[in-house]
Amino acid sequence: MTTTRTDTGTLLALTFVVSFCSFAYEFVYSELLTVMYGGTVTQYVITVGLYFFSLGIGAALSDDLNATDLGGNFFRTEVLLAAVAPAGFLLIVGLNSVRIPQAVPAELTWTVARLPVVVVGFLSGFELPLLTHMVDELDAEETRTPTWFRTVGNTVHSAVVSVIGLVWTIERTEGRRSGLSVVLAMDYVGGLVGAVVYARVLYPILGLIPTIFVLALLNGIAALVFAAHFGSWSWWPFGSGSASARPDDHALSLGRVSKTLLVVCLLLTASYAGVVAKHDVADERLSQLYLEQQIENEYPPGAMRASVVSQKTTTYQHVIRYNRTWTGAGPNPHFTGQTEQCLRLGSAVQLCESWAESYHRGLVDVPMSLVEPGPETKVLVVGGGDWIAIDHLRAYNVTVDHVDLDAEFMQEAKTDPYFRQWHDDAYKYDRLNTTTADGYHYLQETNETYDLVLLDVPGATDDDLLTLYSAEFYRSVRNHLSDDGVVVTWGYSPDGYPEHHKAFVNTVGAAGFTQQLSYWVRQDIDADDETERVEKFYVFAPGDRRPLTGESETEYVRQHRDHYQHVEWRAVPRYRGVRANSIFHPNYDILVDT
Template sequence: MQTTTDSRALVLLVITFVVSFCSFAYEFVYSELLTVMYGGTVTQYVITVGLYFFSLGVGSALSDDLSADLPSNFFRTEVYLAAVAPAGFMLIVLLNSITIPAWVPYGLIWVLARLPVIVVGFLSGFELPLLTRMVDAVDADSIADKRSPFAALFDRLFALGRWCLSGLWHTGTAEPRSGLSIVLAMDYIGGLAGAVIYARVLYPRLGLVPTIFVLALLNAATALVFAIRFGTQRSDSHAHPSLPSSSFTSVRHESRVLLVVCLLLTAGYAGAVVQHERLDHQITALYLEQQYESEYPNQAMDIEITHQETTKYQHLVRYQRTWTGAGSNPYFTGTTEQCLRLGMAVQLCDSWADSYHNGLVDVPMSLYEHAPETEVLVIGGGDWIAIDHLKAYNVSVDQVDIDPQFMQHTKRTPFFRAHHDDAYTYSRLNTTVADGYSHLQQTNRTYDLILLDIPGATDDDLLKLYSKEFFQQLRTHLEADGVVGAWAYSSYAYPQHHKAYVNTVRAAGFSQWLPYYAFEDIDTDGKTERIERFHLLAPGNRPPLNSDRTAYVRQYSERYETVRWRSVPRYSGVRVNSIFHPNYDIIIDT
């Protein structure tokens, strides 16, 4: 009987670890999904964690009402979780994939999008109290039997813990360990494992869609293991009346139905995990294509996702857009071209890749000599296109980019190679894989020109690259005549971002700026269009653009001859964005 009791305790503790792992990981999956859908990393994570723990508390408080049949109720809880968690994930995706009528209140959509968090938290609240009572039911014999290796191991661990506590607290004599303390310990360990494995393995290697099915599979498999281990008649069942005295399939009719459902869910999720790459591509592509098409009036653009990849730092999507609207295409020449997005923000399209980098590189290069003595720092630029433009001027380039996986991808992919011409082989290029902010703190080098080829301020992760402290670092790494060049959001489309950004760079010590656009006739209709907004930043006076130094500025000389340096304005009542006191107005909603 000792071996049976001891093995039951071990199984229950392993189950505690697994369900805690899943419960914490679900919380992170929902937090990240809501961030992707609605933006604001801190906001979404804080609200999700708060709702999760609130629901967890409600479930725990109501768990006493499930004491009539502990094993059966625990089995049901795991089956319900396995079914609800992926369904809730797909509900959030659906809410952001369909056109919702304007008369539907936003508050209702907000609640619906967070309902899965509440339901999963509520169901997870049942797990620990049920497991605690079952561990208490089998734990007495396990602790009493000192010959049990399992019990002896725990005795030694707890003895060590008691010795450590005795230095700071009053500790009593060794007594039988309560089921609550054992289950809580395994719960916390499982939660830590869920957080670490989600952050280091599941999300970066699989992505959100496969991860939700991996976790649901674990819940369903746990329910099956529990049914097999505790659902069969055992000779010692009378010693522990709280444990099942017969199989789950014979307790009552609905339990047999749930067992079949559990088997089907397990098989279905196992198939989904085996085919996770195909599943991820299909679900994500369906959502993204709908989102991208909705950005064009009357959905006059057909979108087809051609490649997706999740790195440690970002989700990259390459897609093909095809003009299907009436009349001529105002976006690019022809009917079809390829584009790139990082997250939800568009980064590059065939039609304007060159003109964008003309604005980022060729305009500021009109201020400097085209020689190796001109030192340029590029922060970002993992697609190598800015490097290709700089290579034409024979300058010395240091590049710092945080994402080596993205950089390797762009090296070998034809879409990027058509634009960067293998610029990563440039002999005067020194590339460092590092966070740009941290890199500036660790070097004393100064530069004539610093170019920011970084993503827009679309989430909290990028806040520090738009902070006063970051721009102060940039200023200290400039030569006496140095400038910083960057692209900028339109002040008309994003006025709050613009005001927060301008006040931030001013507070960092940049007193002068030179706003300008890049130009090109991207749809070959004979008219030159504004492509992208840029600005140069300097801590003092600088000379005007010199059209004799770059062919691009010379080509559009009539556009640039009126561009002048001016004082950086200051907006009253708008707070500076700082690392320790962030201004979330600087984040834009894509």
């Protein structure tokens, strides 16, 4: 069979593309599993480990594939990857969208959710051996390798060998490189480009859902290009010959590939092209269906209907606004009326209309009883990009430093009517200084001291938030408190999240806080003339502080004195056998699964 430089160049280009997809699939699944189950480090480490294990198994079994049908097997592999990768993505989403019976072991769900990683890794393991064998067969002479590739390769090779020679004993080799070395080189380049493009372009710009279809589309295109170039396609402008030039018994022949599989490949590729072309619509519809089902699953079957109003992904978080409508039997125990709007940041509920006011009363108006109101009192707010806490602080005429990482969210909240109903343009407060920064790094750099520090931060649902729940962070907060200063944060109930509570309290204690004051903020959220517990708050101090009620109590505490008169300072407990969470030695028990 007559071969050309175009043959080898095509195989090397396909190597780049399939390697690009293979590495990017790994990151897509890692991020998806993180979104679904939390724990960034855990999910990425397990996914990478499973992927490379499966990759090795696939490579080991590649020798059992028919050596006379290398081309057909490569084509089948790419079509299967194009079909399986998106299906696996949707399987993981589906597992987190349906109600799984309690009788089903969590370990079984965990295993099924990671099967797509194994399958994609296994199929990807076939690619390199098949491509290597085909390059070796086609590239029987050095002149078969494209001139540009040999020139670049020789230049890079000479430079690298010169560097290696500084440490190791080397023997320069001349002549044609083996198919393995050439394919591996292109594979590594494709992997690097795939990682960079995923991190800088695909994920931040398109999002996870469109990205999986972009990658599957590339696999489908790779299969079709291979079939067109090496098959019996007289119309293909870059082919190597006519049907007679591709005898059916040749290793690169596609004679054994059924026409049905070719049609399937064409249909998949066309379908993915349509999804990618309308990626905004596809992303919004699929994510909306998932989010609505996930929210409804938090309530008894048939009790609540969710409808996503809007969703937006900033650089740092996924912002979701949705309506929840009570559809259960009997009175609505969650809020007054039938429908209300709520806000989520990622998987954690940030606020709902029924308790937004009471939450900020608990965050600001209760602990303000522990400090003096007025311009001389300095308050630090970490988080609170919705400006609502700032509005409450404005009523006390204190000086506020506000630190939040997400400038995009803060800017939108300034003018959005949904937030303005609570913050009343508080961002214009003349004693407010807002800094766009990470709270931990801000405390590392500032020399300010504060009488009150308010932590209006998301829940500990993600590895990215471990820093704000670390001993190092709380130690920095303590170092920036005035002599009588305190720090306030909302917290998960110790009854509902005992492991988190133990790790959190030990972390705060390890940072040097010795006293705590815990309380619930209460409100009649369902108009039944009885108040319900809405949110739990903790006040921490490195020493004794004045009581919550008394001469300095705020108007809000005075109005609800029956709830707060028995709230007393107590020693921060210490739980044996529970390790504090540290940036350098994280305790993942502090993360919660919402």
